[in-house]
Amino acid sequence: MARAGLTADRLTQAAAELADEVGFENVTVSALARHFGVKDASLYSHIRNAHDLRVRLAVRSLAELADLVAEALAGRSGKDALVAFAHAYRRYAHEHPGRYAATQMALDPDTAATSAAGRHAEMTRAILRGYDLWEPDQTDAVRLLHSTFHGYVSLERAGAFHSHPRGVEASWTRALDALDSLLRAWPAV
Amino acid sequence: MARAGLTADRLTQAAAELADEVGFENVTVSALARHFGVKDASLYSHIRNAHDLRVRLAVRSLAELADLVAEALAGRSGKDALVAFAHAYRRYAHEHPGRYAATQMALDPDTAATSAAGRHAEMTRAILRGYDLWEPDQTDAVRLLHSTFHGYVSLERAGAFHSHPRGVEASWTRALDALDSLLRAWPAV
DNA sequence: AGGCTTACCTAGAGGTCCTAGGCAAATTAT
DNA sequence: ATAATTTGCCTAGGACCTCTAGGTAAGCCT
Numbered sequence: 001m002a003r004a005g006l007t008a009d010r011l012t013q014a015a016a017e018l019a020d021e022v023g024f025e026n027v028t029v030s031a032l033a034r035h036f037g038v039k040d041a042s043l044y045s046h047i048r049n050a051h052d053l054r055v056r057l058a059v060r061s062l063a064e065l066a067d068l069v070a071e072a073l074a075g076r077s078g079k080d081a082l083v084a085f086a087h088a089y090r091r092y093a094h095e096h097p098g099r100y101a102a103t104q105m106a107l108d109p110d111t112a113a114t115s116a117a118g119r120h121a122e123m124t125r126a127i128l129r130g131y132d133l134w135e136p137d138q139t140d141a142v143r144l145l146h147s148t149f150h151g152y153v154s155l156e157r158a159g160a161f162h163s164h165p166r167g168v169e170a171s172w173t174r175a176l177d178a179l180d181s182l183l184r185a186w187p188a189v
Numbered sequence: 190m191a192r193a194g195l196t197a198d199r200l201t202q203a204a205a206e207l208a209d210e211v212g213f214e215n216v217t218v219s220a221l222a223r224h225f226g227v228k229d230a231s232l233y234s235h236i237r238n239a240h241d242l243r244v245r246l247a248v249r250s251l252a253e254l255a256d257l258v259a260e261a262l263a264g265r266s267g268k269d270a271l272v273a274f275a276h277a278y279r280r281y282a283h284e285h286p287g288r289y290a291a292t293q294m295a296l297d298p299d300t301a302a303t304s305a306a307g308r309h310a311e312m313t314r315a316i317l318r319g320y321d322l323w324e325p326d327q328t329d330a331v332r333l334l335h336s337t338f339h340g341y342v343s344l345e346r347a348g349a350f351h352s353h354p355r356g357v358e359a360s361w362t363r364a365l366d367a368l369d370s371l372l373r374a375w376p377a378v
Numbered sequence: 379a380g381g382c383t384t385a386c387c388t389a390g391a392g393g394t395c396c397t398a399g400g401c402a403a404a405t406t407a408t
Numbered sequence: 409a410t411a412a413t414t415t416g417c418c419t420a421g422g423a424c425c426t427c428t429a430g431g432t433a434a435g436c437c438t
Contacts, residue, residue: 106347139355140363151340158295166328174329187370231417
């Protein structure tokens with residue numbers, strides 16, 4: 001009986017593709033086993049349980065997104081960097097909805113600390129070097145930017161903006177204009 | 190054999206409490222049936238299926254949140270209204286995490302149209318009457334505000350801000366200052 | 379070739395979702 | 409007050425998912 005050659009990595013990769021096809025919440029051990037033509041029980045040599053599989057997918061997706069953002073940021077600064085970051089972020093969410101959903105999973109503190117979540121914060125902070133912001137305003141601004149990007153993308157995906165004819169793309173561009181101007185004139189306390 | 194007196198409404202109410210206790214994703218038909226001391230199958234006379242139950246919970250939570258926000262907004266305008274809206278919104282998410290998660294469910298267009306989602310947009314728009322914003326900037330600003338509120342609250346709940354010592358409360362207050370100043374000086378195209 | 383590790387298997391328990399069909403309690407009609 | 413109707417909750421059972429225990433065989437190493 002030939003072996004399928006499973007590893008935790010190949011499972012996570014397949015789970016990522018599956019998530020984009022059927023949605024993150026439908027990534028099950030059974031579906032993954034079917035994909036490889038093996039029995040459910042066989043996967044438990046490689047992953048601890050279903051939650052472990054989803055955590056691996058989340059960690060992998062965070063790293064993948066961080067790579068794409070890093071690439072988009074390379075050689076840019078100021079508004080140029082802000083827009084590049086935002087587009088890379090939103091594009092990932094659109095092209096890989098299942099993986100993006102995975103990045104929103106609540107990770108336990110240890111896992112989060114060793115994940116690429118820190119790189120995301122670091123890159124957001126790098127953008128702010130093009131603006132005149134210092135602690136603690138810098139941290140506040142990082143949180144605001146992250147919130148806005150994530151909020152916009154997830155509301156957009158949830159269909160919250162469909163009720164109005166104004167183009168979602170146009171609002172996004174204007175939101176970036178607004179954030180840029182906000183960062184340039186960050187209000188003093 | 191005495192009846193439990195189930196109705197779709199009582200089920201939804203219990204589901205809301207259950208959601209806040211065990212998390213939205215753990216609101217199951219079985220758990221709800223256990224809560225009422227009846228068999229799973231009995232619930233299907235009142236709800237169509239598990240998805241239907243979650244949709245009812247989402248619609249109910251949206252309405253509940255809209256009521257709280259409306260109350261907070263009453264008699265306020267300008268930054269005062271902005272801050273009141275934001276605090277009511279964030280407070281609901283903190284006090285009722287399961288219900289708040291429910292409000293983020295993707296609803297089909299018909300359900301969304303008849304839900305309180307429209308009231309949320311309308312109230313956000315009302316805030317902007319205190320600023321000098323007109324279409325299409327108004328819609329862009331509504332989307333930006335909504336995104337930021339939702340993004341901040343959901344990242345906060347996911348633990349994304351725990352890695353830094355800066356207080357989450359302080360950043361939130363500053364974010365509102367920033368949004369206020371942004372709305373007062375909304376950049377022209 | 380023999381031995382070791384491990385990839386994958388079968389079997390099965392327990393949980394959730396949901397349907398079909400039945401009885402009995404509550405409600406309405408007579 | 410009794411009969412007819414509606415409906416709330418039941419049992420039974422199928423389909424799918426999660427996960428454990430224990431076994432067989434494939435592939436690597438000497």
